[in-house]
Amino acid sequence: MQPPPITLSLWRHRLGKVPESVWQRTELEVVILADNGLTDLPSRIGRLHRLTTLDLGHNELTSLPDSLGDLVELSGCLYLHDKNLSRLPDSLGSSISSVIRPTVSGRAMRGFRRHRDSAAASGWHLDLRENALDEVPEPVMCLPRLRQLDLRSNRIVQLPGWVVRMPALEKLDLRWNPCLPSPQLLSELEQRGCVVLL
Numbered sequence: 001m002q003p004p005p006i007t008l009s010l011w012r013h014r015l016g017k018v019p020e021s022v023w024q025r026t027e028l029e030v031v032i033l034a035d036n037g038l039t040d041l042p043s044r045i046g047r048l049h050r051l052t053t054l055d056l057g058h059n060e061l062t063s064l065p066d067s068l069g070d071l072v073e074l075s076g077c078l079y080l081h082d083k084n085l086s087r088l089p090d091s092l093g094s095s096i097s098s099v100i101r102p103t104v105s106g107r108a109m110r111g112f113r114r115h116r117d118s119a120a121a122s123g124w125h126l127d128l129r130e131n132a133l134d135e136v137p138e139p140v141m142c143l144p145r146l147r148q149l150d151l152r153s154n155r156i157v158q159l160p161g162w163v164v165r166m167p168a169l170e171k172l173d174l175r176w177n178p179c180l181p182s183p184q185l186l187s188e189l190e191q192r193g194c195v196v197l198l
Contacts (some may be wrong), residue, residue, distance in 0.1 A: 011036075045070075048071065066089045069089060129154070134154070138160075140166075148172075159179055164188045
């Protein structure tokens, strides 16, 4: 039996900014900074190399530092449900090379590098619901182990054909979007066992 992960939870502490003492805690494996009114995430986040789970959801972040890509041990959850984000850092692709099930939420994935495929990586869930996406971000195409893609409540008007070529996709949630996929595309997804929610 493995010991529990070394965790720091500052959920709903109304911090406004991350306390300096956090950056000294390089042993941390789980950090929860959700719902703190954060408007900025310092680049020092990259110092926490042992993080497997990082929860930054429900803050006021408009951008993320490139040093987020230094978190190469992420293997649990990356939660970024934040309607103010317009893109993810380009470096993030390198940090999800061995993820097991990150939940990436927020307004977009415009341009992060293709991640390195890893034999240790099992399928995972990408949550981009309730943002202002008008298309499925192309970097999603570079996630061969993606099993569930949640795009609920966006502005997506067209489903790209490359979605059918995502080898691990088992569930695609398109509810509350103006998009109506072509019957042929839906049929191809369903024939290979992908559940599509409209």
